[in-house]
Amino acid sequence: MGAVYQKNDINELIKCHKLWSNPLLKMFTENTIELPDCALFFSQYSFYSSNFTRILATALAKCSDETARSIIVSNLWEEVGEKNLMSSHSRLFVNFLRGIGVQESPIQYLPITKYFVNSYLSLCTNSSFKEVLAILAYATEGIVAELYNIFIQGLSSCGVSEQHLTFFVEHIHCDHGHAKALEDALQWQSLDETCQQSCIKAINIALNLRDEFFTEIYKEIYGKRFSPILKGLLANGNDQAALKYDSIVSFEDQLTDSLLYENKSCEQSVNFSVKRFAIQGRVLDPRLLIIPAKCKNEYHKHAHEAFFYVISGMGQVRIGDEVQDIRGGSYVYIPRWVSHQTINIGNDNLKILAMTDYNLTKYFPKNSETSYRQKNLELVKLEGSEMTDE
Incomplete structure (x- = not known):
């Protein structure tokens, strides 16, 4: 017989996940992130943000429980700005991108970005109703407060003003409630051991996908940082940048x-x-x-x-x-x-x-x-x- 997990056990498992030691998140917490790095990362993250309603809709289609459906519908209603599309969360994210210098022109999404979002959608599509609730409650809405506080810390260190952080602040305030409602709808204590194990597996897959995405963006950031100097170092022939100093003899x-x-x-x-x-x-x-x-x-x-x-x-x-x-x-x-x-x-x-x-x-x-x-x-x-x- 395996262990029957309590809610506190699940939260501890999530807290100890390797995601929180991801090198990209360390850049935010250690204030080594720079504004161009933020522009690169969040322009890619916008693909997840703009597709989040699809993830919710996929989850909605899986739900056989009316209470759970009402929670997801309420979440979707908030995401689209309720009656005002200009205050939709995707629009708030676009305004944030403008605040850090990312233009609204079409963004070229990296393969890892598309893989992350498509895999997240696929995970929700192919999971059971209860597994989807677990993914949303624990690996999605449930990590927003900690994750977005990390983002705010790094963005603030880059000089991004509070007025451009509305997207993150609003999600910190509302997503904890969403997570709690989804946890209650899941009724974790009533799940049998097999169902608990399958939900935990789904949670880990979702967290692993996010961790992999962050890691690849971290590599992309440093690839861009080092690309100009490596190009010069690896170039064949004379270094024209140095030749202009041939006549300098003084100190x-x-x-x-x-x-x-x-x-x-x-x-x-x-x-x-x-x-x-x-x-x-x-x-x-x-x-x-x-x-x-x-x-x-x-x-x-x-x-x-x-x-x-x-x-x-x-x-x-x-x-x-x-x-x-x-x-x-x-x-x-x-x-x-x-x-x-x-x-x-x-x-x-x-x-x-x-x-x-x-x-x-x-x-x-x-x-x-x-x-x-x-x-x-x-x-x-x-x-x-x-x-x-x-």
């Missing part, structure tokens, strides 16, 4: 006029500036780090590795738990994702040429210029404590 004259970043905090003795060189490679991103006497930069980490060549001055480089003394002519290697800090212990400016591969690793999670280095001086911690890259 600091080739620094850009604007600062890449700087921080100053008298209380923490943090004072430094970083400039880029005009010369940029496909992968290499040379920089000049300047730290005034008796000052330092923050204790930080990032995805790009770096070679430091000390041009002038005296100092120390802390790498993890090790400290290395440096002076003019010294060189130091900084591995990826290892916390480090540079301290000027001399009486003159400490100047360091930092050769990084940031032009490649800026596409990595948590390694954009606005995420890996803390600019808020209130978050600078005392020397000896680790500054995270959050």
Whole structure:
């Protein structure tokens, strides 16, 4: 005999599903999602949103129970905006897409997007009446609040205003009620063991479909991020982008006029500036780090590795738990994702040429210029404590 599942058991199974550790959702929760990524993902998600009434209609056709049919009809009525088609949920989603810069022109849907939606429809079509209720109650309406709160978090981190998030907010407010009504209609406790097992299987299939869709979109996002640089790296022949620098022979004259970043905090003795060189490679991103006497930069980490060549001055480089003394002519290697800090212990400016591969690793999670280095001086911690890259 197998286990007879209680409602709490089902909710726990859903909570532990691999969907919630999906790399795409992590981009939203870790605030590494960017607006172009959101535009790509939600333009594809619009296919699911616009077809959701078909999923409900398919479920409606399967239902032999009048109470369940009335619940689904009520849901459908809300989806189409009740008496106002302009307030339909599909229209709200279109307005959201406009808010993140996606035009209403025909969207080219990816094969995985069509597969996801068509498979969801097929699952509902080929499932029993009770299995369909389980899919809607637990794997569809029941996950909306948690899922859409994750979306809102990432969208807000991208600067999307509240006025453009109406679609998600409204669904968070109403779909919990839909899920509860569907659960009650399913009458889980009265199901025999075989029916419970078949419903759980249907729930898992629905969650797996969504997880697979999210994973493939995640791959698509990073494919688009890396595509331009990979195209250049894999090109045969001379790199025309680099040839224009053949005549450059000077050093600091080739620094850009604007600062890449700087921080100053008298209380923490943090004072430094970083400039880029005009010369940029496909992968290499040379920089000049300047730290005034008796000052330092923050204790930080990032995805790009770096070679430091000390041009002038005296100092120390802390790498993890090790400290290395440096002076003019010294060189130091900084591995990826290892916390480090540079301290000027001399009486003159400490100047360091930092050769990084940031032009490649800026596409990595948590390694954009606005995420890996803390600019808020209130978050600078005392020397000896680790500054995270959050």
